[in-house]
Amino acid sequence: MGYLKKKTGVYYLINAVLVFLLFFVLLNLINNRIINRTSTQILTLICINIILAVSLNLVTGVLGQLVLGHAGFMLVGAYTSALFTMNIGLDLKIAFPISLVLAGLMAAVFGVIIGIPALRLKGDYLAIITLGFGEIIRVIANNLKITNGAMGLSGIKSLSTTKNPSPMFIYAYALAALTVFLMFTFGRSRHGRAVIAIREDEIAAESMGINTTYYKLFTFVLAAFFAGVAGGVFAHQIGVIDPSKFDFNRSVEILIMVVLGGMGSITGSVISATVLTWLPEQLREFSKYRLLVYSIILILVMLFKPSGLLGRYEISIPKFLDKLFARITKKTAKTKTGGA
């Protein structure tokens, strides 16, 4: 056991080093203008989508419940944080992080309101109720005065400037890394194991003394929180938000990232979020067909590989290195014995 624990520690360390390494490389490239403005924006959007996909994966993959209104939580977060930074009059450097926390909390409150009726029941009510929520929240945002109706909010200040293009990326990257880390540890914690038990067999889990409603709600609200935070970063990244940016298609895009990457696989979500954000930017002329293609992929994946492309498999670089080292040491050991 002690050996295993030590090994996990080393794994975490290697992963952390790799994440920091990637971060500094990208940061330097951005600051030295080798990655231009548009590409920086795409990188930031990739990070935002990673937050969204990984958090949705928590509910869809780990808990096994379908959520069709993730964009709704994003909308709540985006408006909350944008309205906060626009009206508070604080320096943006201080106001922005506070606004992100508020955005997450607000989305979490909505998550509780929706989650309690939907998750107390067995069955698929969460899917339909979140679908409804996504539609209704948009209708409400379209009609309220504070959200400026269909015109939306404009002039949301970004931390990035032409002189200093990196702050938004730093925030997005750090939050994405944090989300991935939290989701990863969540899956291996007491809570995570309870949630996996619920996914596998709700009745059995309940009879083992797991408070199913509590854990289901907890997971759902956690995902809503991160969606809200992602919405907050998104609002400040693009500067102009209106309800149509958070429509049903947006929820579907996040869902397909999760499904394609593998339901339950965090690294799968990260990879598919990266590819599915980057690819459409390169194939702009095909944007008309994007959702048609997405829907066909969705159906085909479900029919032939229902767990998604990666399933629950996690790609792990440390493990890979471990295997590599093991092979090399084996080889050297062999040659040594052969030589003797």
Add this chain to the structure above:
Amino acid sequence: MDFFNHIINGLGLGSIYALVALGYTMVYGIVKLINFAHGDIIMVGGYMVYLIMVKWGLPIWLAVPASIVICAFTGMLVERVAYRRLLVHNAARISLLITAMGVSIFLQNAFMLIFGTDPKLMPPLFQAEPFKLGSFELASTTVINIVVSVIMMIGLNLLVNKTKIGKAMIATSEDSSAAKLMGINTNRVISFTFAIGSALAAVAALLYCNTYPQIKPSMGNLLGLKAFVAAVFGGIGSIPGAMLGGYLLGVIESLTKAYVSTTLTDAVVFGILIIILLVKPAGILGKNRKEKV
């Protein structure tokens, strides 16, 4: 008198919801699937009438049955292509739901590419003078909606309770593996259920186009969602429940529009769903089934 008028209008609107809700409830009763694509079948029905009547200029007596048949076939096709494999392999519920979602997005985007995103105007289908009762006037569309929906429901009840295939449907929804052992071809029953549900959706599409003469690719979204709320309201899986839920939802919506707010009706409908799930999750006429391990 105004109040009475709103209620009648609500019943007219509720007729459409009820017909769509029947499709949801029948499919849910048999395969325990929330068929997200059901709302889009309405859209298919609407566009078929548009295609046949406006684009090809054929008469209405041809367009109406044709669109109903096409919708029934679309429903069967969707079941055969997208759901059958998962149902036979007893796949996880979430896979079925995601597939249904995929079908819904596919239908919407396919029609968007074929017909364009802009709304299309429909010619009036069935026209009649408003009905007058003293000082009281009723729009012909409302009366047609109510009459057609009642006829459809009587027909459906006869079909389910009196015919062989109807009994097979009941048996399959009670216990599909036992039904299989009794020699019922459950795959055929499921296929037939999708066909009937989709045909009813096509009728709803006709009534909808007659009442609100405009169609667009995303029209099935909200309509489908509301019909689903109606099905849950009445008790999902129960056929009389879907009818009752549909009419009630129509009346509630009409009264909300008249007395509360026109823009927030959708939010009110959604609020109803939350309240039902909190207070009586089985719906008004639904049975509380004990889950056996």
